[in-house]
Amino acid sequence: MTEQSRQGWTRRVFLRGLLNWSLLAGLWPLAWGNESALAFPTLQSPPPGMDPEEWRVIDLVMNEILPGTSTMPSATRAGVMTYLTRAMRNQLPGWRLVRKPPFVRRENQGGGYARLLGHYRMAVRRLNGLSQGSFNKGYAALSPAERAEITRRFSESAKTDVGYRIEGVSEAARASTSELFQLLRRHAIEGYFSDPRHGGNTDFEAWRAIGHTHHWNYQPSHPPHS
Amino acid sequence: MAEKATTVLIVGSGASAGPIAFELARAGIDVMILEKGDWCENHPLNEDELAQTRLEMYRPSGELDPTLVYSKGELVSESSRIGQSFYLVGGGTVRYAGTSWRFRTQDFRKLSLYGAVPGSSLVDWPLSYEELEPYYTKAELEIGISGNVGEDPTEPQRSKNVLLPPLKGDSYQERLMKAARGLGWHPFRIPLALHSQSSKRTGANACMLCGWCSGYPCMYNAKSAVSLSLYPRALKTGKLQIKTRAYATRILVDARDRVTGVEYMDLDTNQSHVMQCRILVLAASAVQTARLLLQSTSGRFPNGLANSSGMVGRNLMFHIEAKGSAVFDDDFHQGYYKKVGIHDFYFPQSGDPFVNHRSIQSGSKPSPIAFASSLSGYGEGFMQALRKGFLHTQELQCMVEDLPQLGNRVTLSATRRDAWGMPAPEVHHAYHEMDRHALESAILRMRQLLEAAGGREISVPKTASTNITGRYTWHLMGTARMGHDPAESVLNSDGMAHDVANLWVVDGSAFPTSAGLNPTLTMQAFSFRAADRLKLAMKEGRV
Numbered sequence: 217m218t219e220q221s222r223q224g225w226t227r228r229v230f231l232r233g234l235l236n237w238s239l240l241a242g243l244w245p246l247a248w249g250n251e252s253a254l255a256f257p258t259l260q261s262p263p264p265g266m267d268p269e270e271w272r273v274i275d276l277v278m279n280e281i282l283p284g285t286s287t288m289p290s291a292t293r294a295g296v297m298t299y300l301t302r303a304m305r306n307q308l309p310g311w312r313l314v315r316k317p318p319f320v321r322r323e324n325q326g327g328g329y330a331r332l333l334g335h336y337r338m339a340v341r342r343l344n345g346l347s348q349g350s351f352n353k354g355y356a357a358l359s360p361a362e363r364a365e366i367t368r369r370f371s372e373s374a375k376t377d378v379g380y381r382i383e384g385v386s387e388a389a390r391a392s393t394s395e396l397f398q399l400l401r402r403h404a405i406e407g408y409f410s411d412p413r414h415g416g417n418t419d420f421e422a423w424r425a426i427g428h429t430h431h432w433n434y435q436p437s438h439p440p441h442s
Numbered sequence: 443m444a445e446k447a448t449t450v451l452i453v454g455s456g457a458s459a460g461p462i463a464f465e466l467a468r469a470g471i472d473v474m475i476l477e478k479g480d481w482c483e484n485h486p487l488n489e490d491e492l493a494q495t496r497l498e499m500y501r502p503s504g505e506l507d508p509t510l511v512y513s514k515g516e517l518v519s520e521s522s523r524i525g526q527s528f529y530l531v532g533g534g535t536v537r538y539a540g541t542s543w544r545f546r547t548q549d550f551r552k553l554s555l556y557g558a559v560p561g562s563s564l565v566d567w568p569l570s571y572e573e574l575e576p577y578y579t580k581a582e583l584e585i586g587i588s589g590n591v592g593e594d595p596t597e598p599q600r601s602k603n604v605l606l607p608p609l610k611g612d613s614y615q616e617r618l619m620k621a622a623r624g625l626g627w628h629p630f631r632i633p634l635a636l637h638s639q640s641s642k643r644t645g646a647n648a649c650m651l652c653g654w655c656s657g658y659p660c661m662y663n664a665k666s667a668v669s670l671s672l673y674p675r676a677l678k679t680g681k682l683q684i685k686t687r688a689y690a691t692r693i694l695v696d697a698r699d700r701v702t703g704v705e706y707m708d709l710d711t712n713q714s715h716v717m718q719c720r721i722l723v724l725a726a727s728a729v730q731t732a733r734l735l736l737q738s739t740s741g742r743f744p745n746g747l748a749n750s751s752g753m754v755g756r757n758l759m760f761h762i763e764a765k766g767s768a769v770f771d772d773d774f775h776q777g778y779y780k781k782v783g784i785h786d787f788y789f790p791q792s793g794d795p796f797v798n799h800r801s802i803q804s805g806s807k808p809s810p811i812a813f814a815s816s817l818s819g820y821g822e823g824f825m826q827a828l829r830k831g832f833l834h835t836q837e838l839q840c841m842v843e844d845l846p847q848l849g850n851r852v853t854l855s856a857t858r859r860d861a862w863g864m865p866a867p868e869v870h871h872a873y874h875e876m877d878r879h880a881l882e883s884a885i886l887r888m889r890q891l892l893e894a895a896g897g898r899e900i901s902v903p904k905t906a907s908t909n910i911t912g913r914y915t916w917h918l919m920g921t922a923r924m925g926h927d928p929a930e931s932v933l934n935s936d937g938m939a940h941d942v943a944n945l946w947v948v949d950g951s952a953f954p955t956s957a958g959l960n961p962t963l964t965m966q967a968f969s970f971r972a973a974d975r976l977k978l979a980m981k982e983g984r985v
Contacts, residue, residue, distance in 0.1 A: 281820040288825045308497065309487075327497050364821075371820065401820060409810035410492035426832035428810050429775060430489075 263304035265333045270340045273355045280367040281404045288425045299407030299416030303328040308414055339396040371397045448474040451719035453690045454726035456533020458949040458965040460668025465973035467682040476688040476706050479529025482536050488659040491809045500528045506861040514872040524869050532669030539656035539779040540635035542587045542963040544578045547571040547598045549957035556797040562845040565954045568926045568935035571598055577967040586644045586666040589633030596785040609638045614774055614836050615781040621895035632780040635666035644671040656779040691864055693738035693747050701944050721944045721985055728918035728951040732852040733867040748939035753932050755852040757920035759844040759956040762881050766838045766888040768897025773833040779806045798843040798880035799958030805837030840884035843958040845874045852921050922951035936975035944985045948972045
């Protein structure tokens with residue numbers, strides 16, 4: 217074995233060991249049966265303006281909207297939070313390429329939903345408010361059954377909206393709870409079913425689960441034109 | 443700052459700009475197109491559902507370039523993109539599904555057939571199907587339309603069949619056609635602006651049947667967008683120039699009220715320029731054409747250029763549409779959008795409380811985000827519905843004529859301006875009662891066909907949706923209607939403005955009625971005819 221190949225081998229062993237330890241460290245939360253805390257390689261971090269506790273609430277409600285089943289990945293597993301991490305930073309690919317000025321303002325050249333940060337924070341506050349009102353604890357601290365109940369009320373609250381008012385949030389403050397739920401649901405679907413280039417639909421798993429083959433997998437009866 | 447003049451200046455580069463630019467350039471006439479958008483990039487995101495339908499590549503910002511929408515007097519949208527479909531060379535033809543019908547002979551004579559309708563400004567066209575027929579043939583040949591002759595029971599006569607063969611069908615098409623025949627109906631394959639085979643004439647490739655047509659640029663150069671079928675050949679003549687990112691803001695006239703040019707803004711520099719011209723052609727779609735005319739006031743035309751009749755902006759028409767879906771036992775993969783048409787009920791039946799013409803057309807299975815968004819709910823039940831339904835769900839669509847009404851119109855906002863300081867357009871619209879009855883009737887037929895085809899969990903609207911919401915941005919017509927009487931119309935049957943001899947309009951603004959069919963091919967035929975009429979007028983010194 218040459219010196220060069222020995223160094224390469226040593227480097228590969230080191231990197232593999234590092235990867236293994238990283239995976240093991242990430243797997244620890246499984247001991248608590250909490251898949252949403254699983255540290256996937258692309259770890260999501262809250263966007264500027266939200267703290268980790270608020271982001272955790274978003275993670276949890278996304279998994280209420282799109283829970284894992286025996287045949288379908290959960291929101292977290294499908295990379296919805298990775299998608300949102302990019303979307304809330306206006307870092308979705310492609311937007312910058314084509315939304316050239318003057319079609320959008322220069323300060324909003326990135327693609328995504330950073331402008332909806334206030335709505336996300338309002339949604340968190342409404343969820344926490346409903347949770348505190350019913351169970352004397354925040355949304356993240358609820359048991360699965362309690363969380364299901366609060367999410368149900370959150371999704372239906374257009375009829376029984378208690379009208380939370382939070383100072384300092386303008387447009388978001390006018391949004392009904394039902395509208396906020398629909399916004400989160402809309403973005404959950406986008407993260408789940410968009411092309412993986414946007415951060416979600418990890419490994420195309422969501423598409424495979426529903427049988428979507430996209431155009432580059434031709435129907436057998438229609439072979440590509442030569 | 444004045445620039446070099448051109449002979450014919452065209453504002454807009456979409457469906458109806460292509461034919462006239464093509465014809466005039468090939469006749470050796472200098473033509474310049476001002477297009478607010480840009481050429482469509484050949485980009486991987488062109489087939490990306492999120493990018494095209496949610497992030498809306500190629501569409502303007504509704505905040506910076508808004509259209510305000512009023513439905514029955516109530517503001518329903520402050521930032522709609524009605525009338526500003528796509529900022530692209532080729533306009534909507536780059537991303538449309540390609541449905542390309544000839545209007546029926548009866549569509550040109552609604553008033554004569556049905557009589558006056560209270561509340562509607564229903565009129566006959568000042569030209570007949572027979573006068574337009576040769577230009578339908580020309581459009582089908584030069585643009586590239588695939589389909590079959592003799593299947594549609596309402597199809598008008600044609601002098602020549604120049605259609606490319608119909609596209610290959612799939613199992614959904616077969617299922618629908620069998621079900622329709624079982625009901626005693628006469629289904630047919632819809633003519634489409636998709637090349638079923640490659641064409642040396644247009645330079646297009648054969649369609650790959652990938653199914654990503656409606657709402658997406660074609661990745662395979664098989665869709666007959668005018669930017670593919672017409673502009674390359676026209677550009678080769680050396681007589682056509684297309685100036686992109688050029689926003690026309692005002693039409694300039696001289697003391698004799700003849701057009702002398704157009705003031706436009708260069709969107710890269712935000713500088714204003716003037717392009718002088720001998721003849722101006724507007725092809726910017728019914729909202730933007732009306733807007734430009736209304737903005738261009740002068741001594742003789744205080745209410746907008748060529749508007750002595752007061753009709754500029756009025757009689758705005760869309761179509762009313764409804765979608766239905768059902769779940770089937772078969773697996774369906776993505777297919778091109780419009781496969782099967784039903785026209786057994788195109789014309790009103792005896793006793794129907796409406797005079798609207800209606801079309802039933804197959805849709806296609808929705809793509810993942812659209813499908814998931816169409817379902818309600820969340821949680822485990824929702825996930826099961828996604829998995830169970832995606833491969834098995836298909837759609838139908840019905841399209842209903844929107845009767846013209848004087849009060850349905852485009853105006854200029856007194857308070858809201860776009861990012862470049864120009865008054866934002868306002869759209870005011872309310873459907874006629876007959877429109878609603880016609881749509882409800884069509885919805886019943888849709889349900890009948892879905893049931894006959896074996897569909898389960900059929901979902902159709904319970905009632906006709908009340909009014910526009912600001913999301914419907916296509917099939918815009920009527921705002922500079924043509925007619926014989928200058929007191930009640932803006933244009934003559936050639937597309938020339940009654941009031942201004944060197945001003946022509948060739949887009950859907952010119953249409954007096956909307957038919958129950960997608961209007962693109964008719965706009966293109968009208969544009970080809972206008973080109974012939976304009977060449978004659980130039981030759982005779984009338985312009």
